[in-house]
Amino acid sequence: MSYLKRKIDGYLLAWKADPFRLPLIVKGPRQVGKTESIRRFAHGAYESVIEINFVEEPKYRAILADGYSTDDIVRNVTLIDPSKRFLPQKTLVFFDEIQEFPDIATSLKFFKTDERFDVICSGSMLGIAYKNIEHNSVGYKTDYEMRSMDYEEFLWAKGYGSGIIEEMNAHLIEARPFSDLEMEVYSSLFMDYCILGGMPAVISKYIARGSFEGTLSAQRQLIADYQEDIRKYADGMDQTRILNVFKHVPVQLAKENKKFQITKVARGARFKDYRGCIEWLEQAGVVSVCRCLLYPELPLRGNYDENKYKLYMSDTGLLVSQLDDEASDDLRANRNLGVYKGALYENFAAEAFVKSGMDLYYFKKEDSTLEQDFFARTKTRLVPIEVKAKNGTAKSMRTLIASDAYPDIEYGIKLCAGNVGNENAIRTFPYFCSFMVKRYLSEQE
Incomplete structure (x- = not known):
């Protein structure tokens, strides 16, 4: 089925154009189109897209085993899948279904300080441990709330x-x-x-x-x-x-x-x-x-x-x-x-x-x-x-x-x-x- 244009499309382009952008967390109920919109934007705006879904690929919960630093995470991601390419200033890391792994939010501070890779996180607000995510990433992220399509x-x-x-x-x-x-x-x-x-x-x-x-x-x-x-x-x-x-x-x-x-x-x-x-x-x-x-x-x-x-x-x-x-x-x-x-x-x-x-x-x-x-x-x-x-x-x-x-x-x-x-x-x-x-x-x- 063809992609349905959404208001988040323009927001994501503006976010990418902001030289002071912070890691982005897109919240919203399940099935409102978060993943599809982010994925379409990512593949149009970046040379390399690292997409990790913590529901479909629980093995990636091990990427914090050595700590939260960007280098530790990059090393562990590529250890699990050596085909993933982290190109400085040309890569978007997309963590999906973060309600299953709220600890990943702590890494946003390190990604922001490092500044080599952009990060977008997404998760359903159903069951999302958002208080933990907020606590783990305060000051180092931007929130966007997505809902189902309006008129x-x-x-x-x-x-x-x-x-x-x-x-x-x-x-x-x-x-x-x-x-x-x-x-x-x-x-x-x-x-x-x-x-x-x-x-x-x-x-x-x-x-x-x-x-x-x-x-x-x-x-x-x-x-x-x-x-x-x-x-x-x-x-x-x-x-x-x-x-x-x-x-x-x-x-x-x-x-x-x-x-x-x-x-x-x-x-x-x-x-x-x-x-x-x-x-x-x-x-x-x-x-x-x-x-x-x-x-x-x-x-x-x-x-x-x-x-x-x-x-x-x-x-x-x-x-x-x-x-x-x-x-x-x-x-x-x-x-x-x-x-x-x-x-x-x-x-x-x-x-x-x-x-x-x-x-x-x-x-x-x-x-x-x-x-x-x-x-x-x-x-x-x-x-x-x-x-x-x-x-x-x-x-x-x-x-x-x-x-x-x-x-x-x-x-x-x-x-x-x-x-x-x-x-x-x-x-x-x-x-x-x-x-x-x-x-x-x-x-x-």
Whole structure:
């Protein structure tokens, strides 16, 4: 299958061009395309590539037997495989699956000090001993977090160039509605993306076959792989608890009250027993946590109730694959979202925000109907964001904007099935523009 262009491609080229570059660690959930992207970059940018996978080739864990110095490692690697060529200033050393051998991170300091060879490490955040890696390499590495493909990368896969993204952005900035044809095309592509998600293996099947054939089975295999990783990497009792939380995310998202309720996960379940499980899944990149603000004002960090949160799947396609067979088939055949409409659109918005670098927050006022799906921030403003399954009135948002009690809020953004609009301090965008919200807000500043 042909390579799918990714945003990390440009990042890797910029990293290589930086004369002060540090060893790079690319983190991310399994199967999001880390190895393929790094490998493609490496073979295009270096004369020699030394690739070592600590899962497939555990014998290489012996390369630190004589110490962490570059000379010791080079000597031991070439002892195991004399065909590997270390050419000064022309070689990339690629350590893959480092969660299986976190000690290798200590060598990054020595590679940086030596400066003859560039180094990239990669590993799944599922089970990655990242605290150890961080401790072993602090000050001598750069981190890059990679996730599954976003809607922009999906449009690239479909053959659309960067010009179309700039045109979309111009519509938002100028509050200029899309034409009927643009709405039809982008909305149709967006629905495909909602169903597929952004996992490269799933997108590749869809592109190659021009249909959804084989995509559901690919998604369900990924879910099975994630569950297997939980069994492999999580400790003892936590395995069962983590699996229970993971399996309940789609179930609870489908309900009207989307606040995640630990008591529904298992009989007698208590929050304090499950806090670490949710943290584990979040660090693994499998779920995204949306935290409940104590009060809708800046700053956001620290201004939330750590016992109240919503959980979203980090990839909406994987959420769709966990629906019952009838709902999943109906969605693919007839694009009927059914009872899951609100959950899917909200999950997609959360996914788009996280992939663009935003943190997730919501607000629910006690003893009141005032509730806001998401918030974003600019340097000086707090911006409420509403995701409407229907093009409704966004009553809570209007209250937040109009009330003197919330001085940080001047306007809001509503994501819905409708066109671009701007009325009564509410900017309306189509769902498919979710991935552009952060860029829009930065340009508004």
